[in-house]
Amino acid sequence: MAQSSSFNLFSFQGKMKVLHFSWIAFFITFVVWFNLAPLLQAVKESLGLSTEEIKTLLILNVAITIPARVLIGMLTDKYGPKITYSALLAVCSIPCFMFALADNFTQAAIARFALGCIGAGFVIGIRLVSEWFPHNELGTAEGIYGGWGNFGSAAAAFTLPTLAVVFGGDDGWRYAMGITGVMSLLFSFVFWKNVSDTPKGSTYFRPKNLGAMEVTSKGDFFFLLIMKLPMYLALALLAWKLSPSGVGLVSHFAVNAIYAGLTALYLYELTQVWKVNKNVFKEPVPEIHRYSFKQVAVLNVLYFATFGSELAVVSMLPLFFSDTFELSPVVAGMVASAYAFMNLMSRPGGGWLSDRFGRKPTLLILTAGLALGYLLMGNVNSSWPVWLAVVAAMTCSFFVQSGEGAVFAVVPLIKRRLTGQIAGMTGAYGNVGAVVYLTVLTFVDYSQFFYVIAGTAALGFVALLFLDEPKGQIVEVGEDGNITMIDVAKS
Template identity: 55%
Template structure:
């Protein structure tokens, strides 16, 4: 029987760690999306075209895909305490570079580098997995993800007012720079207060670095196949910035990006081979095996859940404005309900997983998501506006609860590689956003929602390949002793 997490019980070190973690994640999202509510000021200051603004939005998420993979490796090797602290401190400098940029080229560079802060989410997944038992880890992860994810909404609500308080033509600069100050200070505070594991617990590290260790040759080939969409998404971003679209990159630079991505893919495959060749040839002991299909299914589940959330949040205000002939402020307020659901939906998804089972909960939530987007595809100007908002928020609940259910399972796959698994799953969320937003450029809103609903229906069948975590996970201590970790 699972038990809920009492977030007010600060006498428990685990609860204190949870609060340290979600606040750190919250700050990363404030920094990451600090530019969004101030884009009108930025456009005015630099006299930017719509194409240049779109390019900034793409650059803001471009680096996050590889960053989540890299940060996942780092956190498994060096621990969440050090990596989260360094991420917060380093991100503050990227934030200040953007805030005080003097040209569009500088804006673009620091917006691109600032995307690295979006990888902060991965770090807390490993940290929370270390501090909470399996019967509570789902709800704890949901609180961490849901409350931290609210940072983007908090930035939207607070930074325009802060810019106004600073006043003058540069008020927006000081508002964005202030988030960098908060990030720097909290990075130091986090290092002083956080600990990687409870007292007396072992922080298990991968035996090899450079890629996930897999258990069979079949998993090895599946791992390589699942790596390819990450590079395809980056190639699509490069295409979006090419002369054929936004023209931020020249044709030569675009071809150079394609070449770099191809080389990086070959390099990553070589690293996967280096990490896995010896122990696969020797044979992996039964006690150390895990099924990579678990990771692959969670990748696609997050592709559909978080990927669709990022895409829908980007287009929903305009959808409401055009469908119901509303002004921008009213449309934005109505659309904000989609993001606000994070506060309760993601923890609920984690709790459902703890209480009713991981696979069953994820399956139900993915099915509900598919139905939710199917209903949204039917919304048109003839709908009663409150009914359209209710349909949007109901769909949003299943989307974000599904995200919570995904990461309720991530820490239960293989403890010593939780950071890397979380990094890959998280990166697939960004791949989903790129895919759906690219599709949106070719179809209308109704077809866009139908595409998501159809992909969710396919994902429902993929999720059926997941095995419910049961019994115990086994990890090996440095002295060779096998330690058992409960999965229920």
């Protein structure tokens, strides 16, 4: 059972201590993950990279995060958040140092690809926070974890260029990036010393198998296989962008080998899903132990539209303001940062609204606002005052990030022992969305880009109609056979 003490943000005891250490860990992962963007120009000049090579590094930065979030979710459920988060922070400091020491594009590309794993840290904290907070505080707690942690990307944008200047010279960027690696390494030990997986006396429920997500019906077995396809297709899309048909940095042979590898990997995963879930074809799962995979699928679609659009828009918004209003790159970057700043309050706000007014109603309202917000952004042009365009971006950002908070107010209420895997899959769909939206941007203008996001948000609204409001209790069985009833809503 989660602790029942009061929710006090200024407390550093019990569950609040765990929340603070969790969001700080996530904050550091985002500082490290996004330490390239604010130092792009310095890296480009120092290593003598072309514009195409820089674009490739940005693609590689998010590529491995898609499968990593799924894998890290599985490891979290199996081994617990404490060891998984500590290990991730420590291990990912290595490619961070490798990038800071890189002398050419190949070294930088390998390091950047590996460093994308740190973007999977998010899913670990989702499971950890769910272990410590009751259902009526869970949305708020998860929102604070996600929103304050996400702010790491904005913090990197504001601090790393200054650090690079302080150290000065051609290697200033190397010291700035190296410092983020040191932060990650040191905090891995701090996290390990100060956090436990559950409150004292509580049971940490683990999945029966590590190989694949459990489902509890025949229909959900096939539904799971279908929902895994977009993750592989997104990785294939990334490979295509690197091929001669895209930026031309890998050969036709190499990209065909990647396609073959992804196909083989999907077929292997199919065998793992069968191995874990073949029993559902032999005998029905007792009703008390069932959960609906439909819930997961709906949240995947919503996170595709929310976090997927956030990652894509954060990447292109400075250029959008620069091109539309003829602003200098520095001013455009500062103006665009207003979008990311909304994370501090919007994501916790979405979780809080979800706790107070219900999961499904909150998501319906926020998703409708999301669609309207991007429709509004699609109408921004050079005739608008800059301040009004910034207000439009911040309004849109509120619905995007509140929606993210509301999505992860539902994720831990589906099946406790699978929370890491569910969070991993939903989180991966956010990265899938980013890949799709950024690819769309290469074919259309800014206005059409925003309209496409609005259209997918509208699809998300339709999908939401099929979401069931969490109610009553979910059942978990401990390794000793004892049954525990976990509240997910007011009785």
